[in-house]
Amino acid sequence: MLRVYCAGPLFNAGERAEMDSIASVLEQSGFATFLPHRDGLEFAQLKPALEQCGASPNEAVSMLNEAIFALDTYQLLRRCDVIVANLNGRVPDEGTVVEATLAWHSGKPLILFKTDVRSMLNGSDNPMVTGLGDFETIDDLSALPAAIGRVVARHSSEKVTETLDLGASIASLRADSDSVSALAATLYQIRFQERKP
CATH class of the missing domain: 3.40.50.450 (Rossmann fold)
Structure with missing residues (x-):
């Protein structure tokens, strides 16, 4: 129970x-x-x-x-x-x-x-x-x-690690470019990849 x-x-x-x-x-x-x-x-x-x-x-x-x-x-x-x-x-x-x-x-x-x-x-x-x-x-x-x-x-016990990895990727993108459109395109691509079977 x-x-x-x-x-x-x-x-x-x-x-x-x-x-x-x-x-x-x-x-x-x-x-x-x-x-x-x-x-x-x-x-x-x-x-x-x-x-x-x-x-x-x-x-x-x-x-x-x-x-x-x-x-x-x-x-x-x-x-x-x-x-x-x-x-x-x-x-x-x-x-x-x-x-x-x-x-x-x-x-x-x-x-x-x-x-x-x-x-x-x-x-x-x-x-x-x-x-x-x-x-x-x-x-x-x-x-x-x-x-x-x-x-x-x-439930995945790896959720914390997955979130930290995503945060690190986003931080790296932010450090490499100030382009809002490049950041948005990458975030969209990450989300699209997550939904693939």
Whole structure:
């Protein structure tokens, strides 16, 4: 059974309810999930308990920040097989972006989920974020289980290397010529070659 790390904003009841819905749809489809606010550490409960143990308020915050980072990173990188990153909001939650980046860099399959049409770039999200999910965003909650199957089936652990190689080629082109048309023609040719059977 694949285990899915559900990344997303958790700062109010609506955001937590949306994350609960994502986990529920995945669990009903046979996936195990890690949902940080449900399965992780609860800051509001642990801080007073740490203070009762003798930690100052600042020490308690520091310990909890480190513990939350360590637990969530462990779950994401070692325990979970796939990551679903909820990008809803005018801009994606910064913690979610970090989790998606960790997933991408570690070579884990990643699905970007977004039903919110707001964005900073006239309907498009930042390509540095959407690139983490191969520029594909799922906008239907019921489509997430099938998307996980597709992404896992086509996933390549070489994605980071492939992206770095492409970036090196583009950097070399930029160094060799300031011609926008030459750069565009080469980028088009690279894309065309990728699509050949």
